[in-house]
Amino acid sequence: MILKHVFENGSEVTLEQILSNKEWRVNKQNNLMNRFPEASLISIKMNIPGAMKQSPAILAMFQRGLKTLESMYAQNKVEEVVYFDRETGPEAFIVVSQSLHDAKINGIRFEQTDSLGRIFDVDVMAAVDDGQQLSRTELGFDVRKCFVCGEDAKVCARTQQHSKTEMTAALDNIYQTFLVNQGAVIDDNADD
Numbered sequence: 001m002i003l004k005h006v007f008e009n010g011s012e013v014t015l016e017q018i019l020s021n022k023e024w025r026v027n028k029q030n031n032l033m034n035r036f037p038e039a040s041l042i043s044i045k046m047n048i049p050g051a052m053k054q055s056p057a058i059l060a061m062f063q064r065g066l067k068t069l070e071s072m073y074a075q076n077k078v079e080e081v082v083y084f085d086r087e088t089g090p091e092a093f094i095v096v097s098q099s100l101h102d103a104k105i106n107g108i109r110f111e112q113t114d115s116l117g118r119i120f121d122v123d124v125m126a127a128v129d130d131g132q133q134l135s136r137t138e139l140g141f142d143v144r145k146c147f148v149c150g151e152d153a154k155v156c157a158r159t160q161q162h163s164k165t166e167m168t169a170a171l172d173n174i175y176q177t178f179l180v181n182q183g184a185v186i187d188d189n190a191d192d
C-alpha cells in the first residue's frame with residue numbers, strides 16, 4: 001500500500017532530541033573533516049518544519065535525494081558516503097575531493113533545481129576553508145525559495161508566513177509528485 005501523506009506513520013521528536021542531535025552532527029562533521037582535511041564535506045538533511053521529522057515518506061524522499069547528490073558529486077573523487085537513520089530524521093555525509101567553492105555550487109544547484117531540493121538542507125564545509133564565505137547570491141544563485149510559496153524562504157520562516165496546514169499540504173504535494181515520478185499510481189478515492 002502506498003502512503004499518500006508525508007507525515008503518515010511518522011514520529012515526533014522533542015526540542016531536546018533536536019538539540020542533542022545537532023551536537024551529534026557537529027561531532028560527526030568534525031571527525032570527518034579531521035580524517036579528510038583536504039576534502040570538502042557535504043552534510044545532508046531534510047528541511048521539514050515542525051516536530052515530525054521521521055516517516056516512511058520522509059525516508060523515501062531522502063534516499064532519492066541522496067542518490068541524486070551522490071551522482072552529482074561522483075564526477076569527482078568521493079572519499080566516503082555515510083548514512084544515518086536518526087530519530088530526528090535521516091542524515092548523510094559525503095566526503096568529496098573537490099574545492100569548497102565547487103562543492104558549494106553543486107549543493108546549491110541541487111537545492112535549487114531538483115524537484116525535492118527545497119525540502120533538503122545541503123551544507124558544504126571544509127577543514128581548510130579558503131576564507132570565502134560565499135553566499136548563494138555571491139555564487140550567482142537566487143536566494144533560497146520557500147517550498148510553500150516560492151518566495152524568499154528566510155522571510156517566510158521569520159514572519160511565520162505559513163500555517164501548519166499550509167506547510168503540510170505543500171509537503172504532501174511535493175511527496176505525491178515524487179511518488180508519481182517514481183511511477184506510483186495514486187488512487188485519490190482510496191481510503192487511508
Ligand SMILES: [Zn+2]
Nearest residue numbers: 146148149156
Ligand atoms: Zn513562503
